[in-house]
Amino acid sequence: MSEVDPVIHQPTRLRIMMLLSGVRSADFTFLAGALALTKGNLSSHMNQLEKVGYIEITKTFKGKMPNTSYAITAEGRRQLGAYWQAIDEIRRLTVSD
Amino acid sequence: MSEVDPVIHQPTRLRIMMLLSGVRSADFTFLAGALALTKGNLSSHMNQLEKVGYIEITKTFKGKMPNTSYAITAEGRRQLGAYWQAIDEIRRLTVSD
DNA sequence: TGCTATAGTTTGTGCTACAAACTATCTGAC
DNA sequence: GTCAGATAGTTTGTAGCACAAACTATAGCA
Numbered sequence: 728m729s730e731v732d733p734v735i736h737q738p739t740r741l742r743i744m745m746l747l748s749g750v751r752s753a754d755f756t757f758l759a760g761a762l763a764l765t766k767g768n769l770s771s772h773m774n775q776l777e778k779v780g781y782i783e784i785t786k787t788f789k790g791k792m793p794n795t796s797y798a799i800t801a802e803g804r805r806q807l808g809a810y811w812q813a814i815d816e817i818r819r820l821t822v823s824d
Numbered sequence: 825m826s827e828v829d830p831v832i833h834q835p836t837r838l839r840i841m842m843l844l845s846g847v848r849s850a851d852f853t854f855l856a857g858a859l860a861l862t863k864g865n866l867s868s869h870m871n872q873l874e875k876v877g878y879i880e881i882t883k884t885f886k887g888k889m890p891n892t893s894y895a896i897t898a899e900g901r902r903q904l905g906a907y908w909q910a911i912d913e914i915r916r917l918t919v920s921d
Numbered sequence: 922t923g924c925t926a927t928a929g930t931t932t933g934t935g936c937t938a939c940a941a942a943c944t945a946t947c948t949g950a951c
Numbered sequence: 952g953t954c955a956g957a958t959a960g961t962t963t964g965t966a967g968c969a970c971a972a973a974c975t976a977t978a979g980c981a
Contacts, residue, residue, distance in 0.1 A: 731835050737969080738828050741914055749918035755929065768970055770930060775968095791978065793928060811915065817838055818908065821846035834938080852959070865939055867961060872937095888947065890959060924981085931974070936967105943962070950955085 731817070734779050735810045739764065740772050744799065744807050747782060752798040773797055781806060828914070831876050832907045836861065837869050841904050844879060844896040851893040870894060878903060 735741055742762055747753060753761075759769050776782040781803030785796050799807075832838055839859055844850060850858075856866050873879040878900030882893050896904075 733835075736833075736835065738830075738833065738914070739969080742917055745914060745917040756927085759928095765971055766929060767931080767972075771969080774930090793977085795929070814911065817835070817842060820839055820842040836938080856959095862940055863960060864941075864962080868938075871961090890946080892960070922981100925979090927976100927978075929975085929977105931972105933972085934970090936969090938967090939965090941962105941964085944960085945958100946960105947958075948956090951953090 729809070729813050729816065731813045732806055732810050734775060734781070735806060737772075739768070740776060741810075743772060743776065744781065744803065747797060747799040748804060748807055752785070752796045754794055754796040758797065776803070826906070826910050826913065828910045829903055829907050831872060831878070832903060834869075836865070837873060838907075840869060840873065841878065841896065841900065844894060845901060845904055849882070849893045849895040851891055855894065873900070 735744055739762065743758065746758070746761065755766075755769065755773075758764070758773075759766055762769070764772075773782065773784065776797075777784050780800060783798045783800050785798070787794050787796070832841055836859065840855065843855070843858065852863075852866065852870075855861070855870075856863055859866070861869075870879065870881065873894075874881050877897060880895050880897050882895070884891050884893070
């Protein structure tokens with residue numbers, strides 16, 4: 728019975744990971760808008776995802792304004808796959824199994 | 825974008841709901857063993873599920889020992905279905921959508 | 922030289938999952 | 952009978968987390 732990864736299971740982070748899994752990278756403002764998150768909330772989620780190595784944070788400047796962009800890592804992609812497997816396992820969970 | 829129900833999303837309660845969805849009823853001791861939960865933890869999860877009307881708690885006596893058994897309600901079954909729909913929605917989440 | 926906007930980060934708080942401690946009853950052993 | 956576990960739960964205390972409000976810092980314009 729493989730446990731679900733709590734870092735990924737949290738609904739906001741799950742959405743973030745799913746979005747990032749489909750793009751090369753996405754920046755802070757885009758993610759905040761796409762997922763309707765406050766900046767503080769998004770910021771802390773991204774820091775958590777980076778801390779466990781599921782995403783990579785790149786800080787640059789666009790013109791003179793700071794621009795933070797995020798990309799999923801190979802490890803993040805692997806864990807996301809494992810997460811869905813664990814969910815599928817729960818989904819099949821019945822007493823008879 | 826229908827949000828996931830946090831009561832069901834919590835992994836332990838999700839397993840409980842999945843188990844109960846496949847049986848007429850299950851008692852406290854069985855659930856604690858089947859899901860490897862401490863009694864305190866199981867007790868509080870079951871109370872939460874009852875509070876929102878997803879399960880029904882029936883207290884009887886088996887011989888002279890108290891016996892608490894749990895069954896999913898129609899509402900619980902409905903919400904569990906809605907939950908999986910919401911999860912599937914997230915699973916399909918990509919930027920292009 | 923203000924004033925508003927943009928792009929984030931830090932801080933404070935209310936809630937939650939969990940296990941330890943507790944309650945209450947039963948069942949032998951002596 | 953009574954003492955010592957075992958059984959079946961519930962209540963309580965705590966550590967950790969998600970969230971938004973407050974804050975920092977710079978840009979760009981009137």
